[in-house]
Amino acid sequence: MENQDYLQKIKMVIERCILGDRKAQYQVYEMYSKAMFNICVRITNNLEEAEDVLQEAFVSAFRNIKSFKGEGSFGAWLKKIVVNHAINHLRKKKLQFVDIDNLAEGAMNKTIEEEKIDEREITLEVGKIRRAIRLLPDGYRVVFSLYLLEGYDHKEISEILNISESTSKSQFNRAKKKLKEIMLENG
Structure with a gap:
């Protein structure tokens, strides 16, 4: 009621x-x-x-x-x-996304490997994660935030940002990898 x-x-x-x-x-x-x-x-x-x-x-x-x-x-x-x-x-502000549809074959294989990164590995304190998210490059941070924090799927993100769905997935996976690096660097 x-x-x-x-x-x-x-x-x-x-x-x-x-x-x-x-x-x-x-x-x-x-x-x-x-x-x-x-x-x-x-x-x-x-x-x-x-x-x-x-x-x-x-x-x-x-x-x-x-x-x-x-x-x-x-x-x-x-x-x-x-x-x-x-x-x-x-x-x-000229936000840049890397379109993986235009990447070389070797770079594509690397992206597939990056997709295997387990999302659950990021289990550190929320405050540290928030600070690390702020340090991500704009393109990574935007896709990461839209996908993980706002709940959009990659198809929706691709439509919002006018990028391909594969680029959205790539940006998300690169964001996860970069976030891990930042977290490791900053303890």
Whole structure:
């Protein structure tokens, strides 16, 4: 019953946002800004840039809120906007991805070996992992965050970033390998 009440409350607040109610917009911002800010930080790797991206994403969301049809959760709809704004921000900074479709055969074999790295090997403290993630190159960090932290699959990531699915997988595996190296270097 509590969940139904919460969903009804959100629906009513969204309806008020559609009508341009600033108080309702502030309520939505208060409800979602922390989680969305965390997404921005994980993708941009910069607090100031994350703040800017968050503000731009919320402005865009409120400008386009009429397009929210209620088919999924509002949080998921907003998250997609936030992720897209963060990715576009990085693109403006010339985020580079290595497209493995264009790599030489020898490099391809290495990538296959990298795929065998066991994800469960990374079991160190969360604080150390977060610091190490911040040290990853942008392309690695973005794919790593979208896949492991935000729950997107490689097909979705490839569509979001306009890269091939194999490039997404490669970036993720390279991110895992680089993360291990950083963790070993920094103890």
